[in-house]
Amino acid sequence: MAKIVAVIDIGSNSARMAVFARTSRYGFYLLEECKSRVRISEGSYENDGFLQEIPMQRTLQALKNFTQVAKSKGARKIFCVATSALRDAPNSRDFLQRAKREAGVQIKIIDGDKEAYFGALACLNLLHQNEGITIDVGGGSSECALLNGGAIVQKISLDIGAIRIKELFFDGKNDIEGAKSFIKKELEKLPSIFSHKYALGIGGSIRALSKIIAKERGVAFLHGLEVEAQYYLDFCKKICNGSSSNLKDMGFNEDRLDSIRGGALIFASLLEYFGVKKVITSGVGVREGVFLQDLLRGHNGRFPKGFNPSFRSLLDRFEGKHSLGKEIKREALRLFDVLSPLHSLSSELKKPLAIASRLSMLGEVLGCHSCSLHSSYLAFNGLEYGYSYQERQLVKTLIEYSNKKTPKESKFKHLSLKDLKILTDILALAKILATKDCKLEYRLDSDNDLHIIGESYLARDQIQKISKNFDFGIEFGEKTLSRVFHKTHYQVSF
Amino acid sequence: MAKIVAVIDIGSNSARMAVFARTSRYGFYLLEECKSRVRISEGSYENDGFLQEIPMQRTLQALKNFTQVAKSKGARKIFCVATSALRDAPNSRDFLQRAKREAGVQIKIIDGDKEAYFGALACLNLLHQNEGITIDVGGGSSECALLNGGAIVQKISLDIGAIRIKELFFDGKNDIEGAKSFIKKELEKLPSIFSHKYALGIGGSIRALSKIIAKERGVAFLHGLEVEAQYYLDFCKKICNGSSSNLKDMGFNEDRLDSIRGGALIFASLLEYFGVKKVITSGVGVREGVFLQDLLRGHNGRFPKGFNPSFRSLLDRFEGKHSLGKEIKREALRLFDVLSPLHSLSSELKKPLAIASRLSMLGEVLGCHSCSLHSSYLAFNGLEYGYSYQERQLVKTLIEYSNKKTPKESKFKHLSLKDLKILTDILALAKILATKDCKLEYRLDSDNDLHIIGESYLARDQIQKISKNFDFGIEFGEKTLSRVFHKTHYQVSF
Numbered sequence: 001m002a003k004i005v006a007v008i009d010i011g012s013n014s015a016r017m018a019v020f021a022r023t024s025r026y027g028f029y030l031l032e033e034c035k036s037r038v039r040i041s042e043g044s045y046e047n048d049g050f051l052q053e054i055p056m057q058r059t060l061q062a063l064k065n066f067t068q069v070a071k072s073k074g075a076r077k078i079f080c081v082a083t084s085a086l087r088d089a090p091n092s093r094d095f096l097q098r099a100k101r102e103a104g105v106q107i108k109i110i111d112g113d114k115e116a117y118f119g120a121l122a123c124l125n126l127l128h129q130n131e132g133i134t135i136d137v138g139g140g141s142s143e144c145a146l147l148n149g150g151a152i153v154q155k156i157s158l159d160i161g162a163i164r165i166k167e168l169f170f171d172g173k174n175d176i177e178g179a180k181s182f183i184k185k186e187l188e189k190l191p192s193i194f195s196h197k198y199a200l201g202i203g204g205s206i207r208a209l210s211k212i213i214a215k216e217r218g219v220a221f222l223h224g225l226e227v228e229a230q231y232y233l234d235f236c237k238k239i240c241n242g243s244s245s246n247l248k249d250m251g252f253n254e255d256r257l258d259s260i261r262g263g264a265l266i267f268a269s270l271l272e273y274f275g276v277k278k279v280i281t282s283g284v285g286v287r288e289g290v291f292l293q294d295l296l297r298g299h300n301g302r303f304p305k306g307f308n309p310s311f312r313s314l315l316d317r318f319e320g321k322h323s324l325g326k327e328i329k330r331e332a333l334r335l336f337d338v339l340s341p342l343h344s345l346s347s348e349l350k351k352p353l354a355i356a357s358r359l360s361m362l363g364e365v366l367g368c369h370s371c372s373l374h375s376s377y378l379a380f381n382g383l384e385y386g387y388s389y390q391e392r393q394l395v396k397t398l399i400e401y402s403n404k405k406t407p408k409e410s411k412f413k414h415l416s417l418k419d420l421k422i423l424t425d426i427l428a429l430a431k432i433l434a435t436k437d438c439k440l441e442y443r444l445d446s447d448n449d450l451h452i453i454g455e456s457y458l459a460r461d462q463i464q465k466i467s468k469n470f471d472f473g474i475e476f477g478e479k480t481l482s483r484v485f486h487k488t489h490y491q492v493s494f
Numbered sequence: 495m496a497k498i499v500a501v502i503d504i505g506s507n508s509a510r511m512a513v514f515a516r517t518s519r520y521g522f523y524l525l526e527e528c529k530s531r532v533r534i535s536e537g538s539y540e541n542d543g544f545l546q547e548i549p550m551q552r553t554l555q556a557l558k559n560f561t562q563v564a565k566s567k568g569a570r571k572i573f574c575v576a577t578s579a580l581r582d583a584p585n586s587r588d589f590l591q592r593a594k595r596e597a598g599v600q601i602k603i604i605d606g607d608k609e610a611y612f613g614a615l616a617c618l619n620l621l622h623q624n625e626g627i628t629i630d631v632g633g634g635s636s637e638c639a640l641l642n643g644g645a646i647v648q649k650i651s652l653d654i655g656a657i658r659i660k661e662l663f664f665d666g667k668n669d670i671e672g673a674k675s676f677i678k679k680e681l682e683k684l685p686s687i688f689s690h691k692y693a694l695g696i697g698g699s700i701r702a703l704s705k706i707i708a709k710e711r712g713v714a715f716l717h718g719l720e721v722e723a724q725y726y727l728d729f730c731k732k733i734c735n736g737s738s739s740n741l742k743d744m745g746f747n748e749d750r751l752d753s754i755r756g757g758a759l760i761f762a763s764l765l766e767y768f769g770v771k772k773v774i775t776s777g778v779g780v781r782e783g784v785f786l787q788d789l790l791r792g793h794n795g796r797f798p799k800g801f802n803p804s805f806r807s808l809l810d811r812f813e814g815k816h817s818l819g820k821e822i823k824r825e826a827l828r829l830f831d832v833l834s835p836l837h838s839l840s841s842e843l844k845k846p847l848a849i850a851s852r853l854s855m856l857g858e859v860l861g862c863h864s865c866s867l868h869s870s871y872l873a874f875n876g877l878e879y880g881y882s883y884q885e886r887q888l889v890k891t892l893i894e895y896s897n898k899k900t901p902k903e904s905k906f907k908h909l910s911l912k913d914l915k916i917l918t919d920i921l922a923l924a925k926i927l928a929t930k931d932c933k934l935e936y937r938l939d940s941d942n943d944l945h946i947i948g949e950s951y952l953a954r955d956q957i958q959k960i961s962k963n964f965d966f967g968i969e970f971g972e973k974t975l976s977r978v979f980h981k982t983h984y985q986v987s988f
Contacts, residue, residue, distance in 0.1 A: 004816075019862075029860075029861045030861050030862055030863070031814075031858060031861070031862060032858075032862045033862050033863075034952065036951075036952055036955055037955075058951075061951040062951060062952060064950075064951070065950045065951050065952035065953075066952070068929070068950065069952070072816060072818065072929065072930060073816050074814075074815060074816040221863075317859060317860075320525075320568075321568060322498075322566060322567050322568040324566065364525060364526075365811060366523075366811075366872065366875055366876055367523045367524050367525070367875070367876065367878060368513075368524055368525060368526045368527050369524070369527075369715075369875075369878075370875065374875065377871060378860065381860055381861070381863075381864065381868065382860055382861065384861060384863075435562070435566065436566060456558075456559045456562065457530075457552075457555040457556060457558070457559050458528065458530055458556060458559035458560070458563070459559075461530055461531075
């Protein structure tokens with residue numbers, strides 16, 4: 001498979017391209033995204049689905065530029081799929097031929113089932129929460145898939161989309177009731193199995209809603225955003241009743257103003273119909289699905305167990321040849337266990353601790369000054385897929401404070417400041433103590449002092465500097481330990 | 495020359511190691527720094543310069559650990575130099591043999607002249623301001639060199655150092671007058687050529703002073719910090735009159751408390767003696783000098799003209815194979831010239847604009863979301879050597895705002911917000927317009943509208959989105975331009 005892969009997706013509202021860079025067999029990241037609001041379906045819903053000349057020309061122009069960009073980024077493989085707008089067009093074959101001839105792009109029209117599959121495949125592999133119903137509100141159609149137990153259980157495509165609703169019910173009129181009953185009729189197609197407390201929201205319309213909510217809440221990333229469904233329902237109601245200038249004040253982009261009411265109406269209807277309690281926003285969709293189908297071909301559409309493509313790709317890109325990341329992780333997990341009598345931390349916290357410790361030296365690539373800060377920056381921004389915002393924040397915080405600094409507050413619901421401090425202390429110790437050979441011993445004595453046996457002179461020096469702020473004492477060597485050893489022996493797990 | 499090179503420097507106060515990573519012929523960055531406050535000269539000034547057993551053991555231990563660290567980072571070459579403390583010790587040969595035997599380290603004792611040379615070589619090549627007198631206040635001695643016209647004109651080593659002064663005049667007494675006259679006597683050795691308005695401050699004592707000043711002023715980096723000499727003189731006076739607890743309150747580290755008074759006294763005396771008006775703090779010194787002597791061997795101790803090792807190394811580490819950095823720089827500089835009738839910008843600003851535009855896509859390595867922010871982060875932190883803080887900040891700001899965002903204020907003395915905006919607008923345009931082939935034309939018409947001829951459909955789309963906030967109009971194509979062309983023709987330089 002090529003190292004740089006571009007995927008173009010021609011929707012009714014816009015054509016988009018994602019360019020992925022593979023950094024190893026399964027490790028990859030998103031190198032480039034382009035969007036052009038070509039509105040290929042403009043005027044087609046009133047013309048028996050026939051694509052109109054001007055929108056077609058816009059789209060061809062965009063395709064030409066997309067392929068230029070893709071090639072300039074080094075892409076050797078370009079996939080191009082088209083959905084609802086072309087599915088429904090009697091003259092789509094003409095357009096496909098022109099695209100091939102004028103832009104050199106081979107467009108594949110995918111049916112609704114396949115479209116639902118690609119969105120679902122992306123969520124299944126790249127969202128931290130991958131049980132629930134995917135909802136992809138498009139311009140001409142909307143796709144849903146039920147994800148359960150790591151598999152795509154059922155898929156469906158509905159002939160309702162934001163642009164379609166706009167053109168049929170809102171252009172030159174304001175027929176909300178008509179739109180509602182149109183949507184309601186489509187919903188009747190849905191099999192009863194489509195019911196879940198989680199919805200995974202895909203596509204530009206839902207992202208536009210989530211973007212505003214994320215901003216309100218000070219959350220840095222859309223992908224993985226978790227918000228109560230009721231919040232969306234209230235928000236969608238406000239949108240449907242609002243005028244265009246209201247929408248602008250709410251924070252919607254210019255090019256979303258005319259279609260967001262249709263999109264919000266569809267999304268709210270689906271949330272209610274499915275009985276959703278919580279919405280997880282997905283930054284990934286059809287394009288990532290197409291890429292993953294190719295990447296995971298012959299692997300049953302899933303990454304190997306325990307594999308995360310962003311974590312891997314961060315290491316691929318930034319970890320130095322001589323990094324002690326693995327050794328730091330090893331010592332951090334050992335210390336977590338040895339210190340367990342001191343803390344009430346759930347063993348689930350070993351996961352973020354392991355990630356943070358493995359990535360804690362990434363920043364070396366930028367230099368040794370403020371290395372912790374650099375590492376936390378790279379980790380926070382690079383752990384794109386498969387982590388919740390909370391996890392990304394915790395990893396960031398652990399790395400950032402894995403030096404002389406001490407966190408002053410805990411932003412984490414299930415973690416007191418004391419527990420957070422234990423974790424950052426563990427990581428700070430592990431960074432100092434890690435060496436290629438594993439020759440250190442740790443023991444906790446009856447006074448809750450941690451005895452470190454076998455550390456270097458330099459390490460001792462550094463630990464003495466940082467351990468003043470620790471909530472536990474540090475002793476070097478074993479001198480007074482023989483008596484204690486028997487007592488704590490069985491609590492220590494290596 | 496090896497890719498990873500370690501340099502150890504045994505001073506009277508502490509032993510330090512710097513590990514440098516070369517990323518290309520001359521590009522490099524600082525991968526690791528270690529410090530151990532071994533105080534090898536402890537007790538020696540009262541014992542006819544004889545090194546004492548305990549301090550020697552501490553130093554040997556540190557050397558062993560340093561070499562372990564160096565090797566674990568991949569260093570294949572380790573240089574080790576020792577200065578004043580070993581120069582003055584009658585039993586230094588014993589110590590050298592033990593270091594060779596026990597730590598496998600070949601120590602080279604350098605004389606004061608060589609020590610001054612290494613510090614000067616580092617400043618000459620790695621400071622943005624490299625005219626003036628280098629002042630390296632060490633533990634046992636202090637070195638000065640006069641830099642002029644890109645050359646090291648004269649060097650001298652003085653037998654005054656922070657630890658020496660402390661042991662002779664402050665341990666168990668408070669003989670400031672004695673210290674002053676001791677220093678004064680040494681200053682008489684200085685040739686009269688040592689007089690300059692700039693001092694380049696090297697070494698731990700001066701860094702400790704500058705660190706506190708940098709913090710007060712909210713400056714992120716020590717290296718390159720520019721502060722009026724009078725500020726240091728006042729600060730040093732306060733320090734000399736202060737008690738140990740005062741010093742702690744001022745913000746000095748624990749391990750600097752006992753020696754900083756001696757250091758401050760020496761530094762202030764030299765500043766006054768040389769008639770210095772401004773101090774530039776150097777984060778580089780003897781270790782960088784040793785590294786550079788090896789790196790620049792056969793090149794007259796200077797980088798090729800116009801070469802900057804940090805800029806180069808950023809590109810080496812982070813620029814993608816298919817990056818359009820060069821093309822963005824080309825278009826940015828063309829736009830700067832074409833738009834010159836609109837702005838009053840000095841052509842000196844082309845330098846930061848060129849740097850910013852070339853580095854503006856570095857962040858791609860972390861992904862396309864917030865790429866401008868990532869690029870500005872990497873550039874700001876990575877442009878370590880050879881730039882003033884102002885330059886680093888300007889490059890950071892230009893990159894950060896080279897997208898849809900618009901700067902709201904200018905933090906730059908010589909740059910109004912309007913001029914800053916022109917620069918960020920230019921960079922934003924260049925990022926959109928750059929392609930591998932240079933086929934665009936720009937013309938400014940009599941209404942001060944910029945005409946862009948030959949751009950892609952996608953570029954036009956993107957420019958329309960961002961140009962709303964520009965202070966000049968954008969037109970595409972040449973339609974109304976034939977008349978104007980003759981008028982502006984001669985102002986346009988390509």
